[in-house]
Amino acid sequence: MDWTLFFIFLAACGGAAATGVMFSPGQWYDALEKPAWTPPNWVFPVTWTVLYLFIANAGARIASEPANAYAMGFFAVQIAFNTLWTPVFFGLHKMKAALVVIAILWVAVFATTVSFWDLDFIAGILFVPYLIWVSIAAALNFEVWRLNRRGPITT
Template identity: 80%
Template sequence: MDWTLFLIFLAACGGSAATGAMFQPGQWYDALAKPSWNPPNWVFPVTWTVLYLCIANAGARVAQEDGNAYAMGFFAVQIAFNTLWTPVFFGLHRMKAAMVVIICLWLAVAATTIAFWQLNLIAGILFIPYLVWVSIAAALNFEVWRLNRHTPIVT
């Protein structure tokens, strides 16, 4: 493992994670109707910490592989959509727009997972929990939007 590369990718993940610190769920989210399977609030930072460590590890592994151009391109797209979702959902309170963002995120994570898998098996495996979590998050985004679609947008 090239620790410098790992730290570079971890910094990219940190930039994305910073949006979670800047745009926290707060009272607006607490007041929304949520499905019965909504995870408790403490699950989100714990899960994202583990995922960001896996994402950075996977990125550092693939960055060293020959023929990694598309994989790195997909990585850039997924981290961009990852960074965008939180301000759209929690900052702007645009649940429907956030659904579009998370669909793009899911597609980018799926493409990154496949590209990583082809170049480095461990990197591909490290992205699977991320794909699972984004799938759960997309379902949660949809359900929260569906349950609250008539709620006025408060910014």
């Protein structure tokens, strides 16, 4: 593995991860009604740490592959929309807009997974958990929006 490339891709993931620190869930999210299957809060940073290591590893593997233009293009789209989702959902509290962002993110992650898989089997496999997690996150985003779309209930 080219460690320089790995750290370049890890830096991109770090930029995306930084939005999670800057726009943490907080009291607003805690007050929302959530489905029973919502993971506990501690699961999110643990999962994202592992996923970002996988994403950086996969990106580094593909960066030096010939004919990687589309794969790198899809990678750029997914990391951009990954970075965008947190400020839209947690910063702006725009759950419906976040659904649009996460839908684009899901398509980009799927396209990245497929294009990586075609170039390097291991890189493709490293993206599968990310695709699964974004699928869960999209379903959770939808359910939280659905459960709270009329606004907070006051007594």
